[in-house]
Amino acid sequence: MDLDSNNSKPIETTAEVSSTVQPTNQTTVANLKSHHKKAELKHPSNRNWLIHLHYVRREFNTCKQIIFEELLRLNGQSEYANYILALIYRSEGKMQESLDKLQVCHELEPTNANTVRQIARSLFLLGRHKLAIDAYQKAQMLNEDSDAETHYNMGMCFLFMMDLDKAKEHMNLSLQSRVTHKAFEAMAQIAIAKNSIQEAIGIYEKAVRVFPENAEVLSNLGVLYMKAGRDDIAFSRLGSAIAFDPWNPKATVAVASMLQTYDDYDQALAKYKVVMQTMPDSASVWNNVGMCFFGKRKYVASISCLKRAYYLSPFDWKILHNLGLLHLHMQQYASAFHFLTASINLKPDQSHTFMLLAVAISHLDDVEYAKHAYEQAIRLNIQNITTDPVNLVLNYAVSLFNHKKFSESHQKLVEVYNIIENGSGVIIEEDSKEIYHRVKTALKLMEFVFPDDNDQDVITSGAVAPPAATIPGAQPRKRVTTQQSVDQQAIGNLDPDLV
Amino acid sequence: MERHEMWLDAFSDTQATIYTFPNCVATADLAGDGDYRLIIADIGTGTIPSKLKIYKGTGLQSEVTLQDVPTAVAPMFIDNDSPRLPVITVGTSEYIYVYKNLRPFFRAVLPPLQINSVERDIWGQYDSEETLFELLKNLRSQIGMSALTLKSQHLLTLPQHERHSFLEAHKGTPLVRKNIVTCLSTLRKSHNEDDALACLVIGTENCEIFVLHPETFTPIDEAKLTLTDVPVFLSTAGLFDIDYTLTCTTRSGQLLIGRRGWVSPLLSLSKPPVGVVCLDTSIIVALMDATINCYSDKGSRLWTISAVSPITCLHRVQLRQRNLELVAVGLHNGHVSLYTLSGECTDTISFNEPISALYFGQYGRECNSMVCVTQGGSLHVKILKRSADFTPELKEKGAGAMTKLQIPKKTKLFVDQTMRERENSIVMHRAFQRDAFRMKLATARTLVHVLNTKQSPIQESVKLSAEVLGLGPSFVVRIGVMNIGPKSGVGSTGISDLALFFHWNDKFYDVSPPIIHVPFLVPSVEVKFQAKVESINPNGLADVIRVIVLRKKQAQPILVAMINMPPSEVVF
Incomplete structure (x- = not known):
């Protein structure tokens, strides 16, 4: 009821206006019918202020009613009424109607650059980027002073048309006339589209100098530094982003995943908890939380989280990979096999997944297929090194050993030795060393000869395990190889969701 | 609390x-x-x-x-x-x-605006109404509608048959371009007291700001400002005779600072403002997107908060006795919220209608009164209690982080299954592999069978479409048959010797005719047939009717379609 009475007001107002004017009419009855009076010509734009006030207060219904009255009074030839009507239509999603109204405005006020800019905006939203650019150029001609906003919009049009050089040129022009963080962000986007992270970092660095307190820019910069592998700088940038906006999900996730990389799982989990408030449905965050629990050896919680991530994003090979890994740890080899094959089906060029699959198959007592999987993993690792070759071949050796293929195992172990010999500066983890020595000792007992028998310096291990322990020794080895990859997956996983 | x-x-x-x-x-x-x-x-x-x-x-x-x-x-x-x-x-x-x-x-x-000389000439020497109209129209396309005089603007909006009478009626009236007031404000002239002499400051539709002389009410030339856009909100500070500042926002969302004779843009707002409050060193602006922003007088943003519903008005609240300043914000949901100058909400008053106008000042003898007009037209006046306390409410945002992470729980069954898999993984895996192979084998066998019996979908050359008409107990089943053979298109061949055969449960339906002979089928033309189906089930239950496409003298059907019949209306 209230709304009705409220909405009807403007209509009644006009009725009233014309009636008050009526008595002042000095011409006689002959002219009574026509609305234009000799004494007082109503100014066509005397209610623009009223339209504007209703528009900015988002009272669109009332506003539209007043506009329609005005258009009726002026035969549709009121520039401002048409302009606001166009904006209201646009906000209602009626793009074509909006564009038509703007064209009328342009006809009435051909010198108004703002109308042309809005036409361009409508065209841009309709996806007609080329026409939009033409319109923006026209707007620039009407308005001499160089306009940051127009250049920015033109740049965006070019960006959508994938004309990166032109887009960059316009963004530069935009920045020259006025510095906005939007333009910087677009510039960085262009640089990323050109695969030049260094350039993007440079742009964001400039942006940070101008807007030192913009959390969005800071967190984008931090994520880029992470991608470039400069964790120290990334950490400080992300830290300041969080300082300015403690609820910024992008920066928080990035920081948490860095903490996770450095094995600070409790801190990372605390950060993820914060993020979970704002984005409870992010598969990446659930995946990372799952891997945090994995790092803390809370396997059931970890599986729960990963399963949720898998539910949210069933075609993400990283989640499947992690699930496979986890099931391998839980000695659920049959399940691990399924998750790993699913991951391989989605992303067949990851040697690490093949290695895990080989381990799973070897536990499922199918040594021939395990060998195939190892060979494939080694092949892929030559093309693109993602797995530590020492661990890969060592795992191969252990699997062969476990299946009593001692001579082949010996061959592989010699290969491991050669890799360590040749690759200077290769860091070998304690666990790997230990396993190496355990397998070697066991094989030595079977009278196999090793090249490093006289050279204890290559691989030194504090305690050489007794030969009896070699066969169950296959167990800890997996953890060593997987831990790294886990964290890599976790970080790698950030990107698709956040950028 | x-x-x-x-x-x-x-x-x-x-x-x-x-x-x-x-x-x-x-x-x-x-x-x-x-x-x-x-x-x-x-x-x-x-x-x-x-x-x-x-x-x-x-x-x-x-x-x-x-x-x-x-x-x-x-x-x-x-x-x-x-x-x-x-x-x-x-x-x-x-x-x-x-x-x-x-x-x-x-x-x-308001002083009239200058008239374009071309327009004056047009009006001075036109010979016919037609040419006048055309000339004015051309002029409009050069300089725009708003640069014309009222008379021209009106003439241009009129349809042809009304133009003559309009011109007759306004023959003698002079050409004028009028200005329109869009906002008002006052500026004290020489003394900073409440009852001191003041000048009126006016913003106009023609993008100007005038300061009027307090006695003659004529614009003071040296104080006139010309903007790029129409002013909407105007506020003043200082004294006219000494030094003053005008703060003004425009329709497109520019915030301008003006002094005697010059004006410069301070910043561009992202959305048009709904209300502006100017304080000594900062400016608080409510925008159309329901945010309240505070800017320093240098133009940098100090804080921003978003309101729960669109903002309709903003007013400064000055509590002089307490030396406290607040900002009252009227919202579309009927709330009036009071914010401190650092953006903390201290109090909310609710009304049952959207707020239309707010005012805070002295009313009657009470200096702290709030006047509120709602959209429905009701008027409310409230008085601030002497005991009112404006300490901001404690923010409880930090408490959010304390909530526990919701990790899905696992059941005992899950653990049991895990144990079972741990013990029997090899057996399970082998069973799975065996069954997977069997399934693959069964699939392959079926494919071979289909290929052998020529039922392959590749060789499919007839398309069936069926629709059921009626509510029952009598239905009509309409079957469309089309030849879509692999060679359909150029040089394709027709199909002959086909028949449609119905297969149904005789406890439910009676179909006639039970068999339909299909004539020679030309490629890509649908031929329609009808069969009458009578539901004989007393309860109107539904069943499936199969349509089988047969080639004469061939035992294997070419195509089988199932028609799911709707439940029938029951006849009493």
């Missing part, structure tokens, strides 16, 4: 039917007796013309009918006589009406 009510209801009138905006509400000591009156310029409704309403105490004191829709009101002192009595100035389209003692005192007209 229970909060004490901070406001007393002084007066409310739900039948006031006021349609107004914040610019049209003010209070002033009109009679000079220390009893401040509330002045509301009502834009008017159908039955009531635009009026100036003066409230005293708890009731309407008097009303003055206005000539036109009021844009803004401003009470001010324009003389030095005593007793000090303010006048009310009302801006309506191109006039400023001045009311003294609630009676019309005089009317000032």
